[in-house]
Amino acid sequence: MTDLQKRRKRTACNRFKRPQTPPESEPPSSTAVVNLSSSTLTSADLRLLSKGLNFCPTPPSFDQAELSQDLTHFFRRIRLREFFLDDPPTEREPFCKKSSWMPPKNRVPVLEVYTQVVSSETNQSNSPLRRTHNNHLPNDERTTLCSLMSRSDNIIKPADKGSAVVIQDRQDYIKEAMRHLSNSDILTLLDSVSHSYFLQADKKQTITDMYQRNQISKKAVSFLSLTDCKAARFYLLPNIHKPGNPGRPIISGNGSPTEKISLFVDHFINPLVPQINSYIHDTPDFLRKLEDIKNQIPSTAIIGTFDVTSLYTNPSC
Structure with a gap:
């Protein structure tokens, strides 16, 4: 085969090859980083945190x-x-x-x-699944990731509203948490051991009574009867849109004695809540309700709003 024939054959074969396009660059992340700590963040710190807390780095090794x-x-x-x-x-x-x-x-x-x-x-x-994928974190950001994970003087949390990532000093975070927990008007300090014991015993008796009255099935009894429970976890989400950046208290009930019962009650209450006259589903629903009554509001009416302090943490609200 002559050189001319080889070139023609190569040209013909190339017609059926998929054109190689350069890989698309990763779109820039819009996640804001708010530094409330006394630490100075490097450019690598900011780039890493701006990827968001849901970003998944490439694992360094294969987990068989x-x-x-x-x-x-x-x-x-x-x-x-x-x-x-x-x-x-x-x-x-x-x-x-x-x-x-x-x-x-x-x-x-x-x-x-x-x-x-x-x-x-x-x-x-030699399986293809074991091949190491390209690391999508630069070396300096990989080093930053290890550094942030090993530090104990900072707390990194998502903001209560918006998509910002907030970094705080641990001492400030603990001080804000104790401010909430020391409010004796709405909270009472309990002995964790005795409280957990009596709560478990009371829950077990309630489940047994419901089963004996044929209100729940045997499978539901097994579902609701958790034996390996732990105390609910308390944490804060910083309100960066408010003066002083106060923390919004959150109680995570995962694995707690009331987790399954909460799911049980929520299942039956959810269909009933929209039937309440004052129910508002979301902001668009609220705007639609305002549109419906705008012609019913007298011209002399004064429209105002009010805010309830600690609505979810205050039982008296």
Whole structure:
């Protein structure tokens, strides 16, 4: 084959190749960073924090244990789909523990071959899944990430309103938290051990009474009866739009004795709340209500607003 024929063949082959376009640059993040601490942030600190608290850096190494766990869950899902393929759809009971039941294996040979091939492929050292992906964090930001994670003198939280990332001195954060917790008008200091014990006992008795009155099913009893509970967690979200940047108190009930009961009560209350005359769904709903009554407001009326202090933390409100 002559050089001319080679060039023609190469040109013809190139016609069917997908043109390589340069990778699109990552759009700049608009997340603001508000520094309320006494620390001076470097440019790398600002660039990293401006990516937002939901940004996921590329992991430095391959986690085989996590992959194996994910594959186990995936294989269980496809086996469940095959096992119940011919069953009519049924309405799932809203209050029941998450099942861990695994369908029997070897029902469909093709499915078992597939799971074996995938497991074998991912366990090989030269598997494409083990290839290290490009690090999408520059070296200085990766160093900054490790530095921020190891520091104990700062607290990093999202702002209460907006999408800003706020960094505070730990001592200021603790001082603001104690200001809320020391308010004896709305809070009472309890013995955590005895309080948790009596709360658990009272909850158990209430659940038993409801079951005996046929108000809940046996599955609901199992769902509501948590034994390994912990105290709810208290934290603050800084209100950077208010003078002094006060913290908004939040109580996280995940894993607490009242978590499941709160879900249970919320399930039945949610459909009833919109029926209240004073119910407002969101800001557009409020604006629509104003539009509906604008012709009913007398010209001599004085329109005003009011704000309730500590609405969610004050039981008397």
